[in-house]
Amino acid sequence: MPKQVDPHERRTLLADALLRVAATRGLMDVSLRHVAAEAGVTAGMVQHYFRTKDDMMVFALDVVSARVQARLEADPTTHDGPRAVVRALLVQLLPVDDDRVLEGRVAIAFHAYAASRPTVATRLREDTRGMRAMIAEQIRSAGRGALEPEQAATGLLSLVEGLAVHVLGGHVTADHAVATLDAHLRMAFGHVSVLGRPDDPEHPRAEHR
Template sequence: MPKQVDHHERRTLLADALLRVAAERGLMDVSLRHVAAEAGVTAGMVQHYFRTKDEMMIFALDVVAARVQARLADDPDVQGDPRRLVRALLVQLLPLDADRELEGRVAVAFHAYAASRPDVAARLREDTRGMRAAVAAQVRSAPGALDPEIAATGLLSLVEGLAVHVLGGHLDPADALATLDAHLALAFTPAGTPPRAAR
């Protein structure tokens, strides 16, 4: 009886190889051949699943997003109040362990690569809009001192900057978390109320 092939598993295997190669070499230097060598498969197999490099890039973004969602689902803070939920989400974007460091290095590479690739850039904009809307909705549900859209934009921009500084060794992860918590306090504390640190 022929062996059943799990095509999603194969595509995920290739996406994982892409992430590792991209973290080491940057996306501009990644080729289907590099991904095939990293995954231990033939270039023909990679081309069977992905017609172009950009198709593979976009699927890799989906894989990373799914992993972030899975980690959030396992985080008890997600069941808490809006501020705790937003913190749990944003902490997933900081390179605080080996998995998130790999994802962070790839995220930086994706932004550089997207500057000259309209399809990838469009996907990144779509993902960013969705995340901004999700954060703004949580801020809106808990009256704070800041406009929800402004708060969401500021928090996401802050986390991206903190991630770059941690990846570059300019900032300790504990200091990045303390900075994030201070800005969360501003976003979620009603005007006139002294901010309190997140727990």
């Protein structure tokens, strides 16, 4: 009896190959043939699972999202309140280990590719909109921030994207990027006073009151 092939498993295998190729070549130069060679399969097999290159790109975004979600679910700090939830998500978007370095390189390539691909651009906007809404809701539920929640969420997402580029480019270290994120999280969640002093009892520089 022939071995049953899980279509989702096969598509994920191909999406993983796409991510590896995109991290080194960029997405504009990636072809179904390149992905097939990286995955060790025929180009016809790739075309069997993905009708177009854009279909494959959107599925690859699903794979990255699933990886991020799995890491979040395994992170115990997500039970420590709104700021911890937001921090856990945003740290997943920083290239602080090998997996996230690869994902970070691909994320940059995706943004460039989506500039001329409406289908992929729509998916990226949906993902960003969802993250921004979640972050804003967490900031709103904390009830201490001096910034409007939507603006604070937009600022944090933009900050993380910029930090990721700087880490990948070797301008700052991953540790510096995480420390910078933490400083902005304290401001967004109202744990820094108007004079710039930490107002968070958990922060090592916070004054004892």
